Amino acid sequence: xxxxxxxxxxxxxxxxxxxxxxxxxxxxxxxxxxxxxxxxxxxxxxxxxxxxxxxxxxxxxxxxxxxxxxxxxxxxxxxxxxxxxxxxxxxxxxxxxxxxxxxxxxxxxxxxxxxxxxxxxxxxxxxxxxxxxxxxxxxxxxxxxxxxxxxxxxxxxxxxxxxxxxxxxxxxxxxxxxxxxxxxxxxxxxxxxx
Amino acid sequence: xxxxxxxxxxxxxxxxxxxxxxxxxxxxxxxxxxxxxxxxxxxxxxxxxxxxxxxxxxxxxxxxxxxxxxxxxxxxxxxxxxxxxxxxxxxxxxxxxxxxxxxxxxxxxxxxxxxxxxxxxxxxxxxxxxxxxxxxxxxxxxxxxxxxxxxxxxxxxxxxxxxxxxxxxxxxxxxxxxxxxxxxxxxxxxxxxxxxxxxxxxxxxxxxxxxxxxxxxxxxx
Numbered sequence: 001x002x003x004x005x006x007x008x009x010x011x012x013x014x015x016x017x018x019x020x021x022x023x024x025x026x027x028x029x030x031x032x033x034x035x036x037x038x039x040x041x042x043x044x045x046x047x048x049x050x051x052x053x054x055x056x057x058x059x060x061x062x063x064x065x066x067x068x069x070x071x072x073x074x075x076x077x078x079x080x081x082x083x084x085x086x087x088x089x090x091x092x093x094x095x096x097x098x099x100x101x102x103x104x105x106x107x108x109x110x111x112x113x114x115x116x117x118x119x120x121x122x123x124x125x126x127x128x129x130x131x132x133x134x135x136x137x138x139x140x141x142x143x144x145x146x147x148x149x150x151x152x153x154x155x156x157x158x159x160x161x162x163x164x165x166x167x168x169x170x171x172x173x174x175x176x177x178x179x180x181x182x183x184x185x186x187x188x189x190x191x192x193x194x
Numbered sequence: 195x196x197x198x199x200x201x202x203x204x205x206x207x208x209x210x211x212x213x214x215x216x217x218x219x220x221x222x223x224x225x226x227x228x229x230x231x232x233x234x235x236x237x238x239x240x241x242x243x244x245x246x247x248x249x250x251x252x253x254x255x256x257x258x259x260x261x262x263x264x265x266x267x268x269x270x271x272x273x274x275x276x277x278x279x280x281x282x283x284x285x286x287x288x289x290x291x292x293x294x295x296x297x298x299x300x301x302x303x304x305x306x307x308x309x310x311x312x313x314x315x316x317x318x319x320x321x322x323x324x325x326x327x328x329x330x331x332x333x334x335x336x337x338x339x340x341x342x343x344x345x346x347x348x349x350x351x352x353x354x355x356x357x358x359x360x361x362x363x364x365x366x367x368x369x370x371x372x373x374x375x376x377x378x379x380x381x382x383x384x385x386x387x388x389x390x391x392x393x394x395x396x397x398x399x400x401x402x403x404x405x406x407x408x409x410x411x412x413x414x415x
Contacts, residue, residue, distance in 0.1 A: 058367060059255070060383050097302055102367045103253055156368030159250045164368055193307075193371055 053095040057104045062124060064100065064107045066093045075109065075122070082126040083134060090114045098156025100124075106181055108138075108154060108163060119154045121163065121181060138165070138179055145186055149175065155193060162187075166194045224310060226357040226376035229328030229337070235346055235357055237322040237400040240339035247336045247365040254340050255364050255382075257324055259399065278392060280360070282378055282414040284311060287370050289360075289378065291388060298391060301384045302370035304363065308334060309376035311414060312358070316347035318392055318409035319354055323399040327357075329375055336375070338365060342382055343389035347412045360412070361385055378414075 054065040065076040068087060075083045094110040101107065108121045118139035128134050142151050142165065149167040158164050158178055165177040165186070176192040179185070225231035239259070245252035276294015283290070284305055291299040305311035308330065322344045328337045342362040348354045360378040362385030369381060380388065390396065394407040403409040 056383065058364065058382055098367045098369060100367055102364055155371050156366070158366055158368060158373075159248045159252065160365075161250065162248060164371075191307075193368070193373075 051093070053093070055095050055097065055099045055107075057100045057107075057124070058102055059104050062100075062104060064095055064109075064124075066095050066109060068093065077107075077124050077126065080126055082122055088113065096154075096156070101157050101160050101181075103160035105160065110154070117151070117153075119163075121179075136181075136184070138163070141184070142167075142177075142179075142186060153194065154179075158193075164193045166192065224312065224352075224356060224376065225329075226309065226359065227327045227329040228375075229330075230326075230357050231329075232355050234355055235320070235322065235325050235344070235359075237324065238326045238339065239324050239399075240326065243339045245336075245338040245340075245365060247338060249333050252338070252365045254338075255342070257340055257342065259323070278410045280388075280392070280410060280412045282311075282360075282412065284313065284414065287372065289380065289384075289388075291391065293391075299384065299388055301380065303384075304366070304369050304371060304373035304379040305414075306374050306376045307372035309374070311374070311376050311378065312352055313414045314349055314351065316349045316352070316358075316412040316414065317403075318345050318347050318360075318394070318412060319403050320346045321389060321392070321394060321396060321401045322346070327377075336365075340364075343380075343385035345389060345392055345410075347409070360388065 050070070051068040052065065054063050056063050062078055067074040067076065071087045073085050073087050073091070073093060074081060090113060092112040094112070096108070096110055099107045099109065105124055106121055107124060108119050111118050111120055116139070118137050120135045120137055122135045123129070126134060129136060138154065139151055142149075146167070149169050152166045152168055155164050155166065161181045163179040163181065165179050167175045167177065169175065174192040174194060176189045176194070178187040178189065180187060239257050240254075241256040241258075243254055245254045276292075276296070278298075279292045281290045281292070282288075282303065282305065287302055287305065289299070289301055289303045290297060324340045324342050325344050326337070326339045327341050330336050342364065344359045344361040346354065346357065346359040348356070348358070352358055358377055360380060362382035363374075363379035364382060366373055366379070367381075369379070373379060392410040394401045394403045394409055397407075401407070
């Protein structure tokens with residue numbers, strides 16, 4: 001009986017020392033101030049880039065890039081920031097392989113919000129379009145112009161100013177359009193591109 | 195009466211023979227560019243001209259040969275680790291270039307939409323820094339000067355005058371989707387990379403194959 005009691009006491013002491021060391025380690029704040037009484041210099045850690053996608057322009061001279069850092073989305077052409085905005089819930093961005101217009105003057109990006117894709121077109125210079133605004137969203141005017149159709153994809157450029165839009169309806173599984181950037185017109189095609 | 199049936203029978207035999215003969219006639223090869231069909235391609239640099247594609251005027255990139263470093267290698271120089279082979283997957287619209295068992299280049303391309311890209315085993319027979327391609331009619335008419343980094347291929351069924359090639363495309367950017375009149379369109383940066391790698395080894399603005407400077411194999415499937 002005495003042996004058991006002795007064992008329990010030793011076990012309790014050893015356990016206590018271990019727990020005590022653990023607490024001491026946790027509660028041992030090492031405050032490093034170079035000089036007491038002075039304001040410490042706080043160097044913020046850089047926010048890790050959560051996403052970076054880019055594509056080089058056809059002439060090899062520019063790169064279109066989308067970055068997501070923390071809750072910010074950045075759209076860049078080389079070192080020129082075209083736009084920055086807050087990242088919304090369920091928002092995703094993609095830089096398509098065919099993002100650049102063949103003459104290097106425009107580029108388009110795919111933005112997906114809650115599973116619905118819309119497509120943004122911008123000038124490589126970051127300058128606004130004639131109606132104002134540095135980007136145009138294609139999905140909304142397309143839906144207004146053709147409410148019976150569903151926009152499926154934008155695959156690339158048929159020429160320097162013509163974006164290729166693929167859509168479908170209940171009766172027609174494949175319908176293609178051109179979106180002419182300068183005139184903002186949707187041109188329905190007799191053949192399809194997908 | 196007997197003569198009448200004999201006459202009709204003979205006529206039917208003749209008509210049948212003509213029909214069978216027509217159907218079994220040797221087919222003329224399709225051409226990649228109808229405007230150049232039946233002529234061997236020539237190197238052509240036409241700076242200052244504009245092009246036409248999809249009913250739109252196209253700004254044509256200029257080519258300044260004096261500014262370019264010609265990538266040439268000495269024949270017999272060891273520049274590769276294995277046999278060079280190019281595969282073009284029509285369904286996936288992808289090109290893969292192998293150096294032995296190593297992938298040298300893998301990139302989306304555009305093959306025939308308005309004209310067929312014929313599957314088969316080919317050999318590159320000439321490389322040209324640039325040429326003009328023309329064809330189509332009406333709204334489909336195209337005339338494209340300075341088509342860059344052109345690698346013409348042929349085989350026994352698709353002759354040289356058919357004009358099929360791998361080349362850069364400056365007039366569209368819809369790679370990964372059918373978009374050509376029969377050729378294999380590539381991004382200019384990819385076409386340049388491939389052009390400088392494939393054989394025949396480049397010796398000038400136009401390089402033909404010969405016994406010592408043979409062409410890379412191209413498989414289209």
